[in-house]
Amino acid sequence: MKRRKFVIEIKNKKECCGCTACSSICPKKCIDMKEDNEGFIYPNVNVIECIDCKLCEQVCPMTKKRENEKGIPESILARDVRDKVLLTGTSGSVFTSIMEYVLQKDGVVYGVIVDEEKVVKHIRVDSQNDNRISKIPCSKYVRSEIRDIFPKIKEDLTSGKLVCFSGVPCQVEGLKSYLNRDYKNLLTIDVICRGNPSPLFLGKYVEYLEKKYKSKIVDVRFRNKTFGYHSGTMKVVFGNGKVYFGSARTNYFLKAFFSDLCSRPSCYECNFKHIQHKSDLTLYDGWHASELANIEDDDRGYTNIIIQSNKGKEILDGLKTLKKYPIDTLKAVELDGIMVENSVEWNDKRERFFDNINNENIEEHCLKFMKISLKDKFIEKMKRIYYIRKFNG
Template structure:
């Protein structure tokens, strides 16, 4: 049995491994650190279920004619400050738990691996906030969700569009009590890259990491920073220009092969809610942007509309035009990123040198980048950040 012919055809969603009744499929890391299904031919009975639940092979979306778009922000200021954009996720997640349901989101484990976790405890929801630009390990999450649904529990799942599509295919229609939020995805770098990054940061700062944010608002929403707090009290923050992890990510040199040929690039998704960054609040609303962050929200289902109606009091929001939002801020909804010309080479010799040497070798951070970031930090400390944000590079 063959599930995919090339790596561009596998998004690593785990649906195939989760559905196999014979446990013949195992998710195995390749040389780049991405997980792919490996079939044990001695256990496989060629039932074909793995191919039937593959979201890449079976990418069907039923058009929802009442699709609506909003720009939203949580009324909870602490939540907004700690979130990547407008803090949409936390209020709806808290509401689900208040209703007796379960929430499935992305967080770090105690070794800073990026994983999916299931909880019905409100105090654990803060771990799910914020972007994590790494492919999460789903492990047996899908099968656990199915057990909850079979016991008539309500579940809210958050993930990338391909993960949501994979979960929906795996459940094969048993999703009446499932709500899904998909986050518009730029691509997912390898966990191997992430492991190397945090290892070198620990070495450089001579300490374990206490807290980390991929998109901190330490310098405002429009100047997102990688921010790390270390146990020894040291503090690091750098923008995507000069941070090693972010420069690899936005340099399009580190994402999964399927991300550059994504099959899920469409305004219509199988989720109930689609969210992405709102950078153009002023252009869309005509109001001043306070640089705290807003979220574009597309409601994709009747169930989603009914839920949002019950949660409106949790948000500051304005209804928006879907196409205008996509045109201004959402190109990644419809278009795949174009890979760096040396993307394959980047991973091929990845183990031969440190990440800092590797980033320098592939020209991902230049002297000019360091200079611009240094100027921005100076202006930020002098409380004239707005000038820094107007710097072009």
């Protein structure tokens, strides 16, 4: 009993990535994922219903030893050839082509959106007519709500449907561990992340913006290309027609994220920082396209892709809407992929950042932990003027 309680109660929160594999596999459905005071979910067991089968312990991807991997996988640099798709997506908008491929084969896509309540969550899409599709390919700098997705994926796989699942590496490994077997009809895509920021913090930031702009938010893009791919600008659209733009220089949410103040504890000692992943394809930003592929960087975005399996390679080869360039994997990781192999460092201010987050005005709260200088504000203003003149003569 003590051993079971120790595992499920998670005394050290760095040991749980919140993938939901444990709650999904429980035959008695006696494990709930509950939010803590920082907005992250952790397993909570009903010990009365528990039959001590230990499946939850066995399925946890955080406790599994990594297999000895051999060789360095191939990589390519890619982008969508369609201007509209490229400009509305993140990086090279590669995932749009993958989604289209799967849906054209009557398959199912599981990806992440920001819903109408500004909750970042995984959804199931099985039709190209679903108006939520356009929201999936864009970056979301928040831990996604995954809840009951794994059992749904298993149902689709068992029925023979082609299934594509996209998530961060710990979510993909959680899914693979939950399924506990290879499926020929499963395509997994993981996206390299810096960390998974708190949904609670996002909610507080949304409340702050809606109060400031006196209108509900109708769309959020964590990475928008209005001021170029390299600018990394958040775009927020309000119901009253107003639009907010802000980069990590002046945007409180982005600045907290890139200051490593607000991510899940396990992200600071991530178990999944390796070149070789259990996914079929690994995606991350292509910041140095000109150096990697000897091509012009037009500031519209590219995606680095590590090809982790033959299945991933075969699907990429069949995507005619992508322009692809073979690149050196180790060079790409060195230039663009520091987060492929490294976790972010623990910020000593992090615990204090969350201590009073519910009790203070979020703007005042953030300014206690990060500085926004006059220089930052000036650069942000001049950036807008530059792009307005560049594209409007």
